[in-house]
Amino acid sequence: MSRPAKALIDLNALRHNVTLANQLAPQSRTMAIIKANAYGHGAVAVARAIEDLVPAFGVACTEEALELRESGIVKPICLLEGAFSRDEIDVAARHDFWVSVVNREQLEAVLASRPASALKIWLCVDSGMHRLGIRPEELVATYGALNACDHVASGIVVATHFACADELDNDFTRQQLARFNAGMAGLSGEGNIALSLANSAALLGWPECRADWNRPGIMLYGSSPFQEPNTLADQLQPVMTLKSSVIALREVPPGETVGYGARWSARQPSRIATVAMGYGDGYPVHAPDGTPVLIKGQRCPMVGRVSMDMITVDVTSLQDVAVGDEVVLWGSGLPVNEVARRAATISYELLTRMPRRVPRVYLGADSGS
Numbered sequence: 001m002s003r004p005a006k007a008l009i010d011l012n013a014l015r016h017n018v019t020l021a022n023q024l025a026p027q028s029r030t031m032a033i034i035k036a037n038a039y040g041h042g043a044v045a046v047a048r049a050i051e052d053l054v055p056a057f058g059v060a061c062t063e064e065a066l067e068l069r070e071s072g073i074v075k076p077i078c079l080l081e082g083a084f085s086r087d088e089i090d091v092a093a094r095h096d097f098w099v100s101v102v103n104r105e106q107l108e109a110v111l112a113s114r115p116a117s118a119l120k121i122w123l124c125v126d127s128g129m130h131r132l133g134i135r136p137e138e139l140v141a142t143y144g145a146l147n148a149c150d151h152v153a154s155g156i157v158v159a160t161h162f163a164c165a166d167e168l169d170n171d172f173t174r175q176q177l178a179r180f181n182a183g184m185a186g187l188s189g190e191g192n193i194a195l196s197l198a199n200s201a202a203l204l205g206w207p208e209c210r211a212d213w214n215r216p217g218i219m220l221y222g223s224s225p226f227q228e229p230n231t232l233a234d235q236l237q238p239v240m241t242l243k244s245s246v247i248a249l250r251e252v253p254p255g256e257t258v259g260y261g262a263r264w265s266a267r268q269p270s271r272i273a274t275v276a277m278g279y280g281d282g283y284p285v286h287a288p289d290g291t292p293v294l295i296k297g298q299r300c301p302m303v304g305r306v307s308m309d310m311i312t313v314d315v316t317s318l319q320d321v322a323v324g325d326e327v328v329l330w331g332s333g334l335p336v337n338e339v340a341r342r343a344a345t346i347s348y349e350l351l352t353r354m355p356r357r358v359p360r361v362y363l364g365a366d367s368g369s
C-alpha cells in the first residue's frame with residue numbers, strides 16, 4: 001500500500017510533442033528546455049526519453065546541467081542564464097555546456113577565463129523584454145569581442161526572448177523582432193550567424209520567429225502557451241496526469257460546512273468525497289470552489305479550502321462512487337491550463353512546483369528511467 005497521489009508521466013506523449021516541435025520547423029533545430037526538473041516532470045527521465053529527438057538541451061544553471069551529465073546525458077546543454085561565477089566557466093568547458101552571455105559582467109568573465117577547451121557561446125540580446133541580454137546597439141562590439149577571443153569556439157549563436165508571444169494579437173513580438181533585426185544588421189558582414197528566437201508560443205504562433213534554433217519548453221509537456229484554442233497547440237498531448245483516489249465519503253446535510261475556514265456550505269443534502277491530494281502535493285491552495293476534478297471520468301466540483309494533504313469534492317451528482325475510486329486532478333481529460341486558470345496561476349507554476357513527495361510514474365517509451 002502506498003499513498004495514491006501520483007504524477008503519471010507519459011513519455012510517448014512527450015515524444016509526440018517533441019516531434020511536433022521538430023516538424024513545425026524542419027529547417028530549425030530544437031533545443032528542448034528542461035530546466036526546473038523538466039518543468040516538474042523529472043529532468044533525467046525526460047532527457048533520456050527524447051535525447052534521440054533533439055540536438056541539445058537548455059537548463060537554468062550548472063547544477064541542473066551537471067545532474068544530466070552525471071546521469072549519462074551526452075548531448076550539449078545550454079546554460080540559459082550563463083555562468084554565475086568564473087569557476088562555472090571552467091566547469092562548462094569540461095562538460096560541453098554552452099554558455100549564454102547575458103550581460104557585460106558575463107562577457108568580461110568569459111573573455112578573462114582560461115578554459116580547458118573553447119567555449120560555445122550563446123549571446124543573448126535584449127530586444128524589449130528587459131530581463132536579460134545586451135542591448136541591440138551593443139551587439140556589434142560584443143559579438144566582435146567574443147569572436148576575436150581565442151577560447152571562444154566559432155559559431156556563436158545570437159538569441160533573444162519574447163515577452164508576449166503567447167498573445168497572438170499583440171504586436172509586441174513583431175516590435176521585438178524588428179529591434180533584434182536592427183541590431184543584427186550591424187553584423188551583416190560576418191556571414192551566416194545562427195539565431196535562436198522562439199519559445200513555445202513563438203514556435204507555434206509566430207512562423208517568422210522560427211530561426212536556426214527554437215527553444216520550446218511548455219509545449220513539450222503538452223500544455224498550450226495560449227489562452228485561446230489554437231489548431232497547432234491543440235495537437236499537443238498532456239504529459240503529466242496528476243492522480244489520486246477517494247479516501248473517504250460522507251453525507252453532509254444542508255447548512256453544514258466543509259473544510260478549513262468553513263468556506264463551503266451545503267445547500268442541499270450532499271455527498272462529499274475526500275481525496276488524498278493537497279497543496280503539499282502541488283495542488284494549488286488558491287483553487288476556488290467549483291474547480292473541476294475527474295472522478296471515474298466525470299467532472300465534479302472541488303469544494304472547500306485545499307488542505308495540505310486533502311481536498312474535498314462534491315460528488316452528489318455521481319451515480320456511484322466508492323472509497324478507492326480514481327481521481328484525476330489534471331492531465332488526460334482535464335487540461336492543466338484549466339485548473340491553473342481557475343486558481344489564478346499558470347500551468348508552468350503548477351507543473352514546476354510538483355513536489356518530491358509525489359512519485360513520478362513513467363509510462364511508455366523508455367519507462368525504465
Ligand SMILES: Cc1ncc(COP(=O)(O)O)c(C=O)c1O
Nearest residue numbers: 033080161199200215216217218
Ligand atoms: C530563455 C528561454 N528560452 C526558452 C524558454 C521556454 O519557454 P516556454 O516554456 O514558454 O516554451 C524559456 C522559459 O522560460 C526561457 O527562459
